[in-house]
Amino acid sequence: MGEVSMEVKIGLEIHLQLKTNSKMFCRCKNDYQVQDDPNTNICPVCLGYPGTLPVTNRRAVEYAIRLARVLHSEINPNPVFYRKNYFYPDLPKGYQITQYNEAAIAQGGYLPLDFKNRDRKVRIRRLSLEEDTARSIQTDEGEVLLDFNRAGIPLIEIVTEPDMHTVEDVRKFLENLRMVVQLMDISDADMEKGQFRVDINVSVGGGERVEIKNVNSIRDVVEALKYEINRQKEEVRKGNVIKQHTRRWDDYEKRTIPMRRKETEDDYRYFPEPDIPVLSIAPLMDEVESGDLDDPFALFDAMAAKVSPEREGYENYLNNLEILMRDRDREAIRFFRDAIEDEEVDPMVASKWMINQVRNMDALPPLDQFKKLMVMVQREKLPAHKVKDFLKRIIEGAILEELLKDLESGPSDEELEIIVRAVIAEHPDEFERLKGGKKGLIGFFIGRVKKQNPQADPGKVRTIIEKIVEE
Numbered sequence: 001m002g003e004v005s006m007e008v009k010i011g012l013e014i015h016l017q018l019k020t021n022s023k024m025f026c027r028c029k030n031d032y033q034v035q036d037d038p039n040t041n042i043c044p045v046c047l048g049y050p051g052t053l054p055v056t057n058r059r060a061v062e063y064a065i066r067l068a069r070v071l072h073s074e075i076n077p078n079p080v081f082y083r084k085n086y087f088y089p090d091l092p093k094g095y096q097i098t099q100y101n102e103a104a105i106a107q108g109g110y111l112p113l114d115f116k117n118r119d120r121k122v123r124i125r126r127l128s129l130e131e132d133t134a135r136s137i138q139t140d141e142g143e144v145l146l147d148f149n150r151a152g153i154p155l156i157e158i159v160t161e162p163d164m165h166t167v168e169d170v171r172k173f174l175e176n177l178r179m180v181v182q183l184m185d186i187s188d189a190d191m192e193k194g195q196f197r198v199d200i201n202v203s204v205g206g207g208e209r210v211e212i213k214n215v216n217s218i219r220d221v222v223e224a225l226k227y228e229i230n231r232q233k234e235e236v237r238k239g240n241v242i243k244q245h246t247r248r249w250d251d252y253e254k255r256t257i258p259m260r261r262k263e264t265e266d267d268y269r270y271f272p273e274p275d276i277p278v279l280s281i282a283p284l285m286d287e288v289e290s291g292d293l294d295d296p297f298a299l300f301d302a303m304a305a306k307v308s309p310e311r312e313g314y315e316n317y318l319n320n321l322e323i324l325m326r327d328r329d330r331e332a333i334r335f336f337r338d339a340i341e342d343e344e345v346d347p348m349v350a351s352k353w354m355i356n357q358v359r360n361m362d363a364l365p366p367l368d369q370f371k372k373l374m375v376m377v378q379r380e381k382l383p384a385h386k387v388k389d390f391l392k393r394i395i396e397g398a399i400l401e402e403l404l405k406d407l408e409s410g411p412s413d414e415e416l417e418i419i420v421r422a423v424i425a426e427h428p429d430e431f432e433r434l435k436g437g438k439k440g441l442i443g444f445f446i447g448r449v450k451k452q453n454p455q456a457d458p459g460k461v462r463t464i465i466e467k468i469v470e471e
């Protein structure tokens with residue numbers, strides 16, 4: 001008997017709520033943060049009253065165009081909206097306005113999996129614009145409550161090809177997509193608030209695909225997939241055939257559970273939405289400008305190119321750039337990008353201070369002050385503890401030039417004692433010997449302190465060391 005193939009293929013369908021002011025086809029407020037009382041942002045259009053007319057939200061179309069560009073997708077200049085017909089309590093119209101196959105707003109494209117290895121990518125099949133359905137909430141008493149604030153919130157649906165083969169691929173893809181849309185600022189992509197919803201399609205050993213729904217965090221996606229891949233492999237080993245069906249992730253029991261059989265597409269009776277004309281978005285495509293942070297991979301490359309790959313520490317520099325991008329702090333990324341635009345600033349030095357210090361501080365320092373400080377670090381004019389101190393103080397509003405004047409007049413007694421104690425802590429053996437009577441070692445410690453702060457007065461340092469020896 002030959003070895004049974006156990007190749008795992010995973011594709012994803014992501015629904016992304018867009019951060020527009022109003023809904024997809026009406027002027028109701030888009031409360032994507034779920035802050036308002038239920039059923040307060042509603043009107044005859046999003047409640048599906050007969051005779052109402054949907055009007056397409058221009059901003060949502062712009063966001064889709066920008067995202068399609070980042071994903072290298074081909075934008076369709078004449079996208080069509082369709083009706084997807086089905087009955088469900090969260091859909092009083094009896095149909096959802098969505099897009100369908102080649103008529104969707106964009107086709108094809110890809111998203112890289114890694115910053116540093118750009119060969120690994122997941123192909124995108126399609127990007128569609130559609131409206132969200134109402135939110136249904138099950139009470140403990142078994143009643144179903146409906147909140148129509150969510151009905152009509154603009155969604156982008158992203159369907160990938162089944163190009164992911166491991167749980168790790170999936171985790172990377174989702175983190176990258178979330179990073180992209182958050183840096184673009186077109187969605188907060190908060191999974192717990194339902195702004196970034198993931199359905200997983202997974203097949204093992206050439207079997208039919210199984211869909212997993214109701215997964216509410218990237219961590220749950222990982223757990224659900226691990227469980228489902230093992231389950232399917234077990235079935236294949238037993239010689240069972242896996243049929244296409246839908247399961248849901250039970251976060252409490254930590255397993256996937258079968259749901260209804262998946263409707264086939266014919267069940268939905270798609271047909272073009274007669275109330276919305278075919279869009280002509282070619283003029284809009286010319287008009288819409290991409291945001292400066294729309295493509296984090298391109299920005300990463302541009303920043304990486306500022307340092308020669310031959311230079312020692314280049315790998316660390318790339319790691320620092322990746323940390324910066326993955327933090328998804330738009331202001332911090334812009335700050336660093338602008339800092340290294342200055343040719344006087346060494347990107348490698350600046351990246352170390354950015355990641356090790358500035359990143360952990362409450363606010364960003366003024367850009368010009370940061371750049372001046374970095375130039376001083378490059379000239380090795382300042383010991384590390386002083387740079388840290390200065391960063392903190394320029395954030396608080398101090399002026400670097402003033403701090404430098406104080407520095408020239410030498411450290412205060414308190415500052416000096418801190419330095420001395422730090423040096424002693426780094427050299428415990430020498431200090432024990434000094435305490436034991438090897439007085440000559442005092443010169444060793446004075447030298448170390450002077451290295452940390454050239455302005456330190458040797459007489460004062462000696463007094464402090466003698467005091468500590470007596471303690």
Ligand SMILES: [Zn+2]
Pocket residue numbers: 023026027028041042043044045046047152
């Ligand atoms: Zn409305």
